[in-house]
Amino acid sequence: MNPATNAQASLGPPVAGRWDLRLWGLLSVLAGNMLIDAIEVSAMIVALPSTGRDLGLPPTGSQWLITGFAVGFGGLTLFGGRLVELLGRRRVYLCALLGFAAASLAGAVSDEPVVLVAARVLKGFFAALTAPTGLAIIASAFPPGRDRDRAVSVYAFFGGAGFTAGLILSGLLTTVGWRWTFVFPAPVVLVLFAFAARLVPGDRPVPKAPRHFGVGGALALTGALLCLVQGIVSVPRHGWTDVRTTGPLGLAVLLTAALVAAERTAPRPLIRGRLLRNRTLVRSMAGAAALNGVNLGLLLILTTRLQDGLGWSPLRTALAFLPASAPLAVTALFSRRLIARYGTARLIALGALGPAAGGALCLRHPVPGSYVTDVLPTMLLLGAGFVLAFPALNTQATSRLTAVDRPAGVGLYQSAVQISAAVVPALAAALTAGRSDDRPALWLVTAVSLAGVVAGVRGLRARPGRTETPSTGE
Known part of the structure; x- marks a missing residue:
């Protein structure tokens, strides 16, 4: 019996007011991952000056370590929802956990700012997959009413606590070295993956929807955000009229127009x-x-x-x-x-x-x-x-x-x-x-x-x- 089937069979039909050990374990995994996702939002804030000094980056360069995560999260959230819909919650959730751990390790061992920013963008994308998917898994695994409300409250609590935990952890780890702010999520997420592989239930059969992923719209939105941010941070160094400013800003406009065109003609638009x-x-x-x-x-x-x-x-x-x-x-x-x-x-x-x-x-x-x-x-x-x-x-x-x-x-x-x-x-x-x-x-x-x-x-x-x-x- 594969892990998905085993998890679903062991969970059985949810019974109001009764949480067995497996349900508690499932909620612990989902809430723990939500904690890591929320930590990532704040983890780089207090580490930013140290990272910038070590890599020789000005504030307009080091800010990418904050905005890169947000670009990945914001630009690809709608695309992530489509992936979950077409590929299934369990498969996407587990793959996102592995991707998050790999991106954390890649950022920790690199001295190249481009690699660090790419790692942050990817971590934002993987967080965009796991955060809402975790909530959807709760909705399917816990009985509606008080039980589900309790589970959602615990999930929200860990999300709220994550920003605070990220500040404290970042402050402590940066005292040793800013790279630890990149590497520490990796082993935690791998442990969560090991438990998630056993506990996250498989998706119940649903009618197959048309397999339109909306890749064009997702790439256009993410590209427009990247170009917009690059154009903004180029202004102090190059001015408004330099091609290094006008180029990214103009490309952001073109990509936004491409997004609108792609969404208007798509059989199933993301927006x-x-x-x-x-x-x-x-x-x-x-x-x-x-x-x-x-x-x-x-x-x-x-x-x-x-x-x-x-x-x-x-x-x-x-x-x-x-x-x-x-x-x-x-x-x-x-x-x-x-x-x-x-x-x-x-x-x-x-x-x-x-x-x-x-x-x-x-x-x-x-x-x-x-x-x-x-x-x-x-x-x-x-x-x-x-x-x-x-x-x-x-x-x-x-x-x-x-x-x-x-x-x-x-x-x-x-x-x-x-x-x-x-x-x-x-x-x-x-x-x-x-x-x-x-x-x-x-x-x-x-x-x-x-x-x-x-x-x-x-x-x-x-x-x-x-x-x-x-x-x-x-």
């Missing part, structure tokens, strides 16, 4: 047009993109200033950032109660004010003199914004989607979040390159956060007083 007409989804995408972009943009600005400008160690910098990330991990298990009581619209609007206020506070003292007065308030406001708004945005995004549209809608939402994570830090790095004054970059992230405030206010006006309950993924 469904009707989803872009869903105002609730689009508003959620805008709010979540602003929140994530501002968070990573501010942390990029501050980590460079604290380490290169003030001589802070990576570990000290990581600890300084904890108030921005730890609150979400602590409150992840209670977010559903908060949403049920106050509704998504009010939480999103209130949470969007936190990053905006945090960015404005940083503008008072672009070069921090005191952590307590110049950095900590901004970190606390960022943390409060995530606690209030991020789970509510995730819930609101799918609240008006049918069961048929939900997977594609979630993929589109996640793409928007990660695209912002690529573009905003790239803009921040470009605006800080060669400058002793971070105000232009801080004005940028403040403006992006205000766009999130506008999206939150529009949500209040769209459905005043309405309470949206969280989806259980059924």
Whole structure:
């Protein structure tokens, strides 16, 4: 009996209220992998200055180690969803785990910046396969209702804790050597793979869909993002009129046009047009993109200033950032109660004010003199914004989607979040390159956060007083 059949037979039909050892093991594997995926989002933030100095990279070059992961995640999320649909959850999930481990090892042993960035892009792609697939596996393996909600809450908790864990681990490992931030996920993921091969159930038979993978659209979107980021970070060094700037930016425009053409003529487009007409989804995408972009943009600005400008160690910098990330991990298990009581619209609007206020506070003292007065308030406001708004945005995004549209809608939402994570830090790095004054970059992230405030206010006006309950993924 092959592992897929064995796992499915051993799991048997889920029974409400009864989790056997294999179900607990399955949830542990999925949550552990979600933890690693989330760690990767923050792992390079505090390691960035050390990596840049060691490789001789300016901020506009080293920022690729952050934005590369986001490009892979955001550009290929929709394509990853199509792969899962056509090839099956189990097969894609296991292959993605192996690919993630291989990319981690490749980045750890290379001195070539191109290889390091390619490894980060690939890790982003593999994370785009495992993160949503893990949630889909939970939906199929756990009974609907309280059991599934408990499993999803644990999964979300590990996702929320991952960003915090990534900061701490990166701070500790970079003290020894920045390469450890690349290599440490590999053995962990290989252990998870060994258990996943036994525990992840095979897919139940479904009618075969037309095998259109949408490779052209996926490559066009990813290529457009890569060219856009390269064009942005070329401006400080080469100016707006140099071909090394205009070339990538022009190619980004052409690839975007190719994406639109490919999607219009595709028998099964990756981006469904009707989803872009869903105002609730689009508003959620805008709010979540602003929140994530501002968070990573501010942390990029501050980590460079604290380490290169003030001589802070990576570990000290990581600890300084904890108030921005730890609150979400602590409150992840209670977010559903908060949403049920106050509704998504009010939480999103209130949470969007936190990053905006945090960015404005940083503008008072672009070069921090005191952590307590110049950095900590901004970190606390960022943390409060995530606690209030991020789970509510995730819930609101799918609240008006049918069961048929939900997977594609979630993929589109996640793409928007990660695209912002690529573009905003790239803009921040470009605006800080060669400058002793971070105000232009801080004005940028403040403006992006205000766009999130506008999206939150529009949500209040769209459905005043309405309470949206969280989806259980059924």
